[in-house]
Amino acid sequence: MNYDGQKRAITAAILVELGKELEVKNITCPELHYGQVLVKILYSGICRSQLMEAKGGRGDDPWLPHLLGHEGSGIVIDVGEGVTKVRLGDSVILGWIKGAGIDAKNAIYYDGDTVINSGKVTTFSNYSVVSENRLVIKPKDLPFDLAVLFGCALPTGAGMVFNEIKPDRSSKVFVIGLGGIGISALLALKSMGVETIVAIDKSEDRLRIAKKIGVTHTFLSTDDEFIKNIINSIGAADYCIESGGTVESIELGYSLIRKFGGKLLFASHPPQGKKIQIEPHDLISGKEIAGTWGGAASPDIDIPRFYRQFLSSKIELRDFFSKQYKLAEINNAMRDMESGEVIRPLICMEH
Numbered sequence: 001m002n003y004d005g006q007k008r009a010i011t012a013a014i015l016v017e018l019g020k021e022l023e024v025k026n027i028t029c030p031e032l033h034y035g036q037v038l039v040k041i042l043y044s045g046i047c048r049s050q051l052m053e054a055k056g057g058r059g060d061d062p063w064l065p066h067l068l069g070h071e072g073s074g075i076v077i078d079v080g081e082g083v084t085k086v087r088l089g090d091s092v093i094l095g096w097i098k099g100a101g102i103d104a105k106n107a108i109y110y111d112g113d114t115v116i117n118s119g120k121v122t123t124f125s126n127y128s129v130v131s132e133n134r135l136v137i138k139p140k141d142l143p144f145d146l147a148v149l150f151g152c153a154l155p156t157g158a159g160m161v162f163n164e165i166k167p168d169r170s171s172k173v174f175v176i177g178l179g180g181i182g183i184s185a186l187l188a189l190k191s192m193g194v195e196t197i198v199a200i201d202k203s204e205d206r207l208r209i210a211k212k213i214g215v216t217h218t219f220l221s222t223d224d225e226f227i228k229n230i231i232n233s234i235g236a237a238d239y240c241i242e243s244g245g246t247v248e249s250i251e252l253g254y255s256l257i258r259k260f261g262g263k264l265l266f267a268s269h270p271p272q273g274k275k276i277q278i279e280p281h282d283l284i285s286g287k288e289i290a291g292t293w294g295g296a297a298s299p300d301i302d303i304p305r306f307y308r309q310f311l312s313s314k315i316e317l318r319d320f321f322s323k324q325y326k327l328a329e330i331n332n333a334m335r336d337m338e339s340g341e342v343i344r345p346l347i348c349m350e351h
Contacts, residue, residue, distance in 0.1 A: 008038075010109065011350075012125035013330045014116060016065040018056035021331045022124070027109045027116050032080035035102030035132045039092060044072040044123035044347040045148040046330075048179060048245055048268055051338055057271035065116055067109070069123030070096035071151025073144045076135075080104070083132050091138040094121050094130055095151035099299035101132035123151075124330060126349040136299045139307050145324075145346060146317050149180065150303045152294075153344060157184025157243065158306045159295015160265055161192070165239045172196040174230075174237040176221075176253050177244030178206040180344040181267045183319070185241045186213050188306075191313035198234060200226070200252075203340050209319050221252075230256065242266040250276050260286035267292050324348045 008029040013022040032038060050068045052058060072094040076086045085101040086092060107129035109116040121134035138147050157180070167173050173194055175185050178201040189197045190213055198217045199210035207218040217234060219226045236258035242250055245268030253264045259282070269291070270276075278289065297303075310317065324346045325333040333345035 008127060010125050010127045011327060012067055012109070012116070013327060014065050014111075015054055015068055018054070018061055018064070022054065022068070022334075024328055024330065025111060027111045029127060030107055030109060030129060032078060032129065033105060034081045035083060035104030036080040036107060037076055037083055037086060037130050037132055037135060038078035039074040039094065039128050039130055039135070040077050040351065041072050041074040041094075041123055041126055041128050041349050042144045043074075043148045043349065044069050045151065045153070045180070046333055046337055046345045046347065047071060047152050048337075051334060052271060054334070059272040063117040065114070067116065067118040067122035067124055069125075070094075070119075070121055071148055071153070072123030072128070073138060073147040073151070074128075077127075085132050086135055086137065091144070092135045093138050093147050093150050093303060094123055094128070094134060095136065095155065095299055096121055096134065097152075097155055097294040097297055097299050099133050099136055101135065103133050104131040124327070124347070126327065126351055136303050139304055142307055145321065148346060149184070149317060149344070150307065153180030154184045154306055155297035155299060155302055156267055156292065156295040157181040157241075158188035159297035159302060160241050160267060160292050161185055161188035162306070162309070163296040163302070164292060165241070165263060165265060167192070167194050167239055169193050169195055171238045172198070172234060172236075174198040174200060174240040174253070174256055176200045176240065176242045176249050177268075178203070178210060178343070179243055181243040182241070183209065183213070183343060185243070186210055186215055187310065187315050187317070190214050191309050191315055196234065198230065198237070206340070206343065209343070212319060227252075227256075236262060238262060240264045243268055246270055247274050247276050251278065254278050254282070254287065254289055257287055262286070263288040263290070265290055265292055267295075321346050326350060
């Protein structure tokens with residue numbers, strides 16, 4: 001390895017058993033293979049996907065024990081054979097959506113004699129071996145902490161708006177679930193000047209953030225009359241973006257779009273085995289439903305594009321972060337995210 005020629009100890013949060021807390025321990029960094037890059041992780045975000053995976057919401061996990069995390073920021077400190085996209089010293093954004101570059105094999109770490117698996121990108125560690133095509137050069141004036149958002153939440157939420165639904169200013173757009181993806185969608189809609197933006201969530205705190213962004217209407221989903229109030233005051237949606245990830249929130253979104261052209265686009269999914277139910281007549285009446293894969297984003301093109309869009313619209317991104325955690329506190333961070341206390345926990349790495 002170029003950085004010191006020695007095996008490097010990495011501090012990582014490891015999923016050892018489904019339904020159990022992550023274990024933070026030191027593991028051994030492997031030698032780099034073709035297309036792999038070693039990144040010094042400065043910040044990592046936590047996504048709902050990690051909560052679901054850790055709790056077994058995606059079914060059996062044959063890869064245990066393994067690393068987690070798919071959005072982060074850091075500095076390149078070594079590159080493997082064939083890597084040309086990044087160089088030593090480059091500031092980068094790490095994300096799960098494939099970009100340009102080599103699709104390298106998954107890294108394998110060791111805890112003594114125990115194999116620790118990982119994916120093309122993992123970020124719950126202070127150093128990480130990442131596939132070249134999961135890295136994007138960070139815009140120079142984008143702070144490392146905010147850069148984390150561009151690894152998952154912003155490409156997905158903003159991509160759903162800019163790349164997929166592409167609303168007119170006169171469109172009525174509803175957003176259900178104000179986590180990182182939902183807030184990102186609101187920011188994108190606001191930057192486009194969409195005139196009717198409706199935010200729906202079970203948290204009054206998150207609705208206050210939506211009001212600060214400048215949405216036109218907010219509704220608390222725990223209010224028994226909120227659906228009636230939406231229909232009476234606004235009518236049906238042209239588009240609905242759903243990121244709550246539950247059967248109920250997806251079905252709600254579908255019920256709120258108009259016939260003959262209304263579209264529901266959802267970003268997350270319920271645990272494995274859960275099914276949504278929709279009326280067949282709604283389908284033949286012109287209602288549309290679809291899922292998104294990362295907002296149809298092309299990271300190398302869209303990350304700089306989205307950042308410029310937000311800058312030009314004077315969009316403030318720091319409303320995402322209300323709390324930072326150390327890696328040793330990652331289980332607290334995951335609990336706080338699950339409870340809704342924070343929107344996107346930020347893990348600040350120590351070296």
